[in-house]
Amino acid sequence: MSVEIVFILIYFVAVIGIGIAVSRRSSKDRTGYLLGGRSLGAPVTALRMQSTSMSGYMFLGAGGLGYSQGYYGMWFALGDLGGGVLNLSIIGRRMRKLSHLLGSITSIGYLERRYPSIWTKLIAGPIALICLFLYVLAQLLAGGQGLSSVTGLGLNTSLILSVSIILIYTFLGGYLAVAYTGFLQAIIMVIGMLWILISTVQHVGGLTAGHEGVGELNANLLTMWGADNQYFGEWGVILGALLIFSIGYMGYPHVNVGHMSMKRPSIARKAGLWSTGFNLLFIPGAYLIGMFALLIVPNLDNPELAIFEVAQVVLPPFAVGLVMAAIMAAIMSTADSILLQAGTIASQDLGGTLIKNLSEKAAVNISRIVIFVIAIVGLILAMIQPPGVFDLVVFATSTMGSAFVPAYVCAVWWKKANTPGAIISMLAGAAGAVGAQLLGTGDAYGIDPMMAGIVASVLGIIIGSLATQKSHPVPPEVLAAVEETMRVAPIPKHLAIGEDAKLATQRPGDPA
Template sequence: MSVSNPTLITFVIYIAAMVLIGLFAYRSTNNLSDYILGGRSLGSVVTALSAGASDMSGWLLMGLPGAIYMSGLSEGWIAVGLIIGAYLNWLFVAGRLRVQTEHNGDALTLPDYFAGRFEDTSGLLRIISAVVILVFFTIYCASGIVAGARLFESTFGMSYESALWAGAAATIAYTFVGGFLAVSWTDTVQATLMIFALILTPIVVVLATGGVDTAFLAIEAQNPANFDMLRGTTFIGIISLLGWGLGYFGQPHILARFMAADSVRSIAKARRISMTWMILCLGGTVAVGFFGIAYFSAHPELAGPVTENHERVFIELAKILFNPWIAGVLLSAILAAVMSTLSCQLLVCSSALTEDFYKAFLRKSASQRELVWVGRMMVLLVALVAIWLASNPDNRVLGLVSYAWAGFGAAFGPVVLISVVWKGMTRNGALAGILVGAATVIVWKHFELMGLYEIIPGFVFASLAILIVSKLGRGPSPAMVTRFERAEAAFHQGK
């Protein structure tokens, strides 16, 4: 294993710190609510940074810089779409979802919320939404494990198979032990590390290429079209990239942070913190990929690993330009991005299996201690399936993420958004929205229709299905309307 000791030591210290946080959180985990939502006790700073870190997975430091390195600023439309989508999600969904879940049976999971909000006694809505979570999140988890494997493979010269297990082991450990509190506390540390890496790295890359003017000249010499945000794009291509922003409304691991906030009052402050963090991180990500073009065009002898796999651009720049100790910290930021998102996804899958299958249908009288341990076993189960899916070394991080992101955005996004703003939505409308959204994504992706990102038709068709079915069928019960109005009043009072 070719590895510099400082980098290895930095990784070991970082991973040990995350596991220690998990052990500390273990002491505060007494029941399933603690394990799944941290007892709804997150303040604004932890809510903000945890939501950001759980969102920005390995693609932030690998997939997106690689795309910018290959295609120039034209890939930056993704960042624009994400910023708009995240802001609207904080503005319209976050506070309302916090109070709606509390007023609808103190729901701990999205399927739990859907069942309570729409008085679904059949269990059909809960089962279908839980299945959607398991299918798309297992793919999403696989993307995180691929990113972790790439990091260990590139940094320590490990085989891909060994790197798979090394990258996943630490995340599984602290999620298994500490649950939601461990995930949220570690997310806060990881978000801080990520923003440090993404501000420092592009500055050093620019200095190493001789300054901004020299870097711009080198990028222009490599290909003047690198500066063109419309390069090689079409109207459909730009809309597809902007469409990534629609995904925020339906991501269970992000929505769980809103549900876990200590009060609606924390949401506004959390929104400001989270959006500032996100804009700085995405700006740094784009800068790493963009100025990486200049650095490697000036040093072609060092460009081999990046030419082989453009998603390694951040990794290679950190290894080349920094002291091994600093490089270890920067590369830990990739591990932080991977671990923060993967841990959230494992926990959401675990909660769906535990709360929405095991407790709802198999063991209604299960004790809290039993449910917590079932949740831990489910973390292991989902992790093993995700590792198996990630075992193909040809996987690309951004490709796996885009499919799972679209699946959630289309299946859950319209249901969540409309359910918190419209009291006329019905159970059959919600069911139609989930089924139409998920089916559209699968079919559209399979046939690659019009070259349009599948989340857009999925979101549109799911929204239409919700509105049409809700209007044509029997309306919501008086009790549903009353709960909605009380929750909406509580939201406005708490702002």
């Protein structure tokens, strides 16, 4: 058995162990299984959110973009660097408090409570499910390709192994398993990325020598305008690249559920610091490694395997195993969160709407069944090898960000945001992003799909809300909760409504 496989097996045993350790704490009721009982502190909150956000994209898509387009990829990195702290700063504390006041335990249910209507769930749920499915498909494909590349196992065998491990610990521990494994995975990801970055820079003779070598191949790669200088002056495309992983995070249901699981609203401040530290250490490395891979492993058939191939050249065997564990951590930390969130939306939000008086146990079991089905369908499609990881991730995240960012932000910052405005915004944002991607507006008109979608979504919630203020006013209890959310004070018990109202009881003196 190779050293690489030994390291990966140790990692797999560790994440399954976490699932077993927390299973008794998290699976007794819906709040425990889906939110971990709202018990998480700043480090776990921040690193779970960031490991979930980063995904296999960083080790495949980002490396491939650096390999093919050089420093153009840094536009995505610049947006990514501030994404976590922006999300936590803008909606973190307020979303934690408002979700508590409204009795929300799911990120889509939160939207339905803030914008009361069955149509909120029936529109938001399918949009989120489709995007999350495409996103998890990208993770499964990334996991299979990476594991196969390093271990020599067949692609299908690697896919089955990856999916099996994810299902085991997600089934066992629910959200707590996802959160604590995400924390562990984030640490492994940083160590792995820094190790391979340092080894890569040393292998090419230092940063200056590496840049000189890349410049001899194609000087355009050292600019931020693409390999053929094709993005020079294309500010619509560049703004989209900046936005997709910066403000786009605020529209990802599987990320935003992290706000709701915090021990208390004030955790968001410290979590923002942890998030920023993680991003600075982790994000730039992937694009640099991908670019320097041109000097180490030239003429790759699949640029998305650049980081894997570089690792096997510049690292000793035992380190390759650690880096592979880091890559699997990035992939699995996103896949498990997406699967849990998809199961939650399908069972709790959509299923709960159709099935009255759904018991705690039945809701958890339905969620697990949906997770299993989505994972198996994704596994089958991944075996057929769909489009590249980068394309899938950009499509899914652009659509989610466009559809949901205004609805989540306005929920806590704009008292006039109402149900028609939110519904119009979600439909317009999703349609705008999907339509722009299908029409290729980036290449044809210099308008990135994320830009097109977010503009449509913002206009939708503003115009829709203002035009329907009289016919669809914000309900008084919701308005009172939103106003309370804007105060920095403990959560009042008398304002808590909904199925987790018991959680509104805070100890005297607890910060908000």
